[in-house]
Amino acid sequence: MSFYDTYGANSRVTARIAQLELARRDERIFSVEDDLGLPDVAFDKEFPDRYVQAGIAEADQLGIAAGLAMRGNVPFVNTFAAFATMRAGEQLRLDIAYNRANVKIIGYYAGLSGGYAGPTHHSIEDIAVTRAIPGITVLSPADAYEAYQAVFAAADHDGPVYIRASRSETPAVHDTEVPFVIGRAIRLRDGGDVTIIATGCLMVAHALRAAEALSTWGIAARVIDMHTLKPLDDHAILEAAADTGLIATCEDHSVIGGLGSAVAAVVLGGHPAPVLPFGVRDEFCSRTAEYDEMVTDYDFGSSSMAGVIRRRLEARQ
Numbered sequence: 001m002s003f004y005d006t007y008g009a010n011s012r013v014t015a016r017i018a019q020l021e022l023a024r025r026d027e028r029i030f031s032v033e034d035d036l037g038l039p040d041v042a043f044d045k046e047f048p049d050r051y052v053q054a055g056i057a058e059a060d061q062l063g064i065a066a067g068l069a070m071r072g073n074v075p076f077v078n079t080f081a082a083f084a085t086m087r088a089g090e091q092l093r094l095d096i097a098y099n100r101a102n103v104k105i106i107g108y109y110a111g112l113s114g115g116y117a118g119p120t121h122h123s124i125e126d127i128a129v130t131r132a133i134p135g136i137t138v139l140s141p142a143d144a145y146e147a148y149q150a151v152f153a154a155a156d157h158d159g160p161v162y163i164r165a166s167r168s169e170t171p172a173v174h175d176t177e178v179p180f181v182i183g184r185a186i187r188l189r190d191g192g193d194v195t196i197i198a199t200g201c202l203m204v205a206h207a208l209r210a211a212e213a214l215s216t217w218g219i220a221a222r223v224i225d226m227h228t229l230k231p232l233d234d235h236a237i238l239e240a241a242a243d244t245g246l247i248a249t250c251e252d253h254s255v256i257g258g259l260g261s262a263v264a265a266v267v268l269g270g271h272p273a274p275v276l277p278f279g280v281r282d283e284f285c286s287r288t289a290e291y292d293e294m295v296t297d298y299d300f301g302s303s304s305m306a307g308v309i310r311r312r313l314e315a316r317q
Contacts (some may be wrong), residue, residue, distance in 0.1 A: 011147035081107025101166025111252025
């Protein structure tokens with residue numbers, strides 16, 4: 001059976017399963033929750049002494065996790081991405097990052113995956129916030145398999161880690177087991193005309209769809225899964241800039257301060273090339289719908305990417 005047959009295609013679930021499996025191996029693993037527990041991943045039933053239910057009090061939740069980490073434990077915080085980075089931003093910055101507390105934070109409902117829950121639960125600023133805080137490693141898995149692997153990688157990493165996770169099932173990107181190494185991007189498709197650098201559940205799948213659409217017009221697109229947003233894989237970015245001369249970035253996040261901004265900074269300092277950022281524009285996404293529909297409605301899905309890239313390449317000729 002494949003990974004997806006066993007674990008499913010929801011990063012929110014596979015991230016929880018990975019924590020439970022880690023807890024069975026390592027008694028330092030704690031789960032610190034805020035009313036998001038999954039009944040089918042019963043960490044609280046199996047390890048009640050290592051489960052803390054903080055309720056809807058995210059600032060307290062992150063403070064509790066920092067205290068546990070300072071006593072030598074490895075706590076995983078499970079909460080909404082928007083609340084971990086915005087409501088509890090001070091605790092994230094001072095209690096955890098400033099003290100280099102070995103806390104692993106998983107932000108669910110990342111990007112627009114909250115769908116109908118609306119702007120209060122969407123998280124289109126969390127990459128910008130976490131990348132700017134010193135000492136935090138930022139991970140953005142491409143699918144459920146990568147989310148599972150990211151949890152294990154985070155546990156092995158010494159220091160604070162923030163992991164983005166989706167709410168719903170998302171397309172599988174990795175059909176076979178691919179090593180997950182923090183800071184090392186994964187090339188999913190070769191191409192010499194343009195590079196699409198994508199991050200996060202659903203968005204890497206959209207990048208692959210865009211590349212397939214471009215191929216029908218004779219355009220060969222390289223696709224890179226940038227699952228680590230801090231530290232970035234500068235080598236992969238600069239190699240892409242040198243080889244293809246045009247980069248598009250794809251993220252379920254504001255185009256201000258996210259993957260596009262980070263890639264542009266690397267390119268500007270190493271091998272200047274145009275960067276086309278695809279993501280949420282400077283707005284709150286109050287026209288709600290199902291997740292995939294919202295990505296299309298806000299004009300940063302595969303069709304939009306393919307069309308803009310094609311026009312940009314044709315203009316260069």
